[in-house]
Amino acid sequence: MQLSETVKVYPTEYQKTLITQTMTEYIDTVNSLVSEAVSGHSIAKTTTADVSADLPSALLNQCIRDAKSIVKKHYKYCRKAVLKNRSLAKRGSAIRTKAPNLPILKKHCCYINNQNYKVKNNCIEFPVMIDGKSKRISVFVKLTDRQKALFSDAKFGTMRIVIKNHTLVAQIVYEVAEPELKLDGNVMGIDLGIKCPAVSYCSEGSVKFYGNGRKNKYMRRHYAYLRKKLQTSKKINAVKRINDKEQRIMRDIDHKISHDIVETAVAHNVKVIKLEHLQNIRSTTRKSRKNNHSLHTWSFYRLAQFIEYKAKLAGISVEYVDSAYTSQRCPICGSVHHADDRNYTCECGFHIHRDLLGAMNICNSTEFVGNRQTA
Structure with a gap:
């Protein structure tokens, strides 16, 4: 590598x-x-x-x-x-x-x-x-x-x-030489999103939330406001500096989140990390006025790439699975319906945080897509 x-x-x-x-x-x-x-x-x-x-x-x-x-x-x-x-x-x-x-x-x-x-x-x-x-x-x-x-x-x-x-x-x-991939261990599912940047669910039952989606969205809005103000004043060089600064901050956040995810995986003896295949996430995600800017500027691909290469250095393989209905399908009865904001409640009585449900379904998914994300 x-x-x-x-x-x-x-x-x-x-x-x-x-x-x-x-x-x-x-x-x-x-x-x-x-x-x-x-x-x-x-x-x-x-x-x-x-x-x-x-x-x-x-x-x-x-x-x-x-x-x-x-x-x-x-x-x-x-x-x-x-x-x-x-x-x-x-x-x-x-x-x-x-x-x-x-x-x-x-x-x-x-x-x-x-x-x-x-x-x-x-x-x-x-x-x-x-x-x-x-x-x-x-x-x-x-x-x-x-x-x-x-x-x-x-x-x-x-x-x-x-x-x-x-x-x-x-x-x-x-x-650097890649270590041999682990053959025995647990499976971890990762659900990536905007409100909650990442949630992990391990096959042995451990759960962890990563990052602060509200803070990230605030920073995006703040820098968008600064760019708009500077563009109105025709300060093109200042606009570029502000944009570069925002990208450095968001890249650093992605590095920290991916580091924490792989560190957690090592601590729980994980052999495979499963991620969603997010090729069409921007066209399939529900739109809203407040959500649009974050959706079209957040780099899901970059975070997935960071997780992938850091996992390989730790001897953990990465697989991509089909993302269809991962946040809507009940793992108990198999029925599909939308969550109420972050709360998912099924008719069978099962209830859970929507993003955690996604991580759980990704962890248990057998809809294998490939070993690499596509740009």
Whole structure:
């Protein structure tokens, strides 16, 4: 499994100038290659000899690979737009989907493959251009004890150097061995939602609620209000900063919830975590004026992904099951009907919290969909 670590970089003024020049040249080269490919000139057989750029050959090779990847995705989205327009035309609809714009990279960064950088003694070594020649520079970084332990015998992947919040950082990909999955143990069902971010039910009867849905919805509304106010004042940069801050907060919340879920699973000797297959949750969930904003901005997929990779690191497998009627079906008599807000009461006398009912039905479900969530 591949994971990544973000490390702060502390270059000298001279090194900072060299790195900034390298990032600028890297992005300009990728954009130039992409523009060339989209204009009709194939870059399928392009090599470093065909590209004129003030970059080390290792980074130039990476530029060509990145450009090919971007062009491939662009053509894929163009084909989707064409097929959708054909489908709309057959149905007699006057609506048409616009073809995607040419992708242009704006954020200055550069990618360096694992053969061209080293991490050792609180320094990262990688090549840059100095006076027209490729030379390695050694830049000081601060590694935590945990990062030193991870990097001591890790197999590295690609490293990205980028500016985040006005700070130069290196995002280093590394591989970790996945532990063997448990063959014996309990089963845990997880119900994801808005009012209650997550509820777990274990086959041995333990129950736990995670997160604070009311607080999350309040933060969403608060930042939506701030964005609206700033947009009215035409403060576009401030709108972007507010949006980035909200995303960082919500991502951190997802990390904490997924960590707590996996920690609980380990404590109760769980071998399998079952999640709902939530591909169409936004189209199947009941809408309301207060609920719409949270529904369309909350990332159920991201939380499921966090649970999945953390569970794998703990030796717990993850399965996805059909989400149909999980919050409506009585586990005792099997009848289906809606809950009254959060309270579910069946004619047979069974009553329970609606989200807990969902977690219970997910735990007991045999409607297996797959081992991976779809985006």
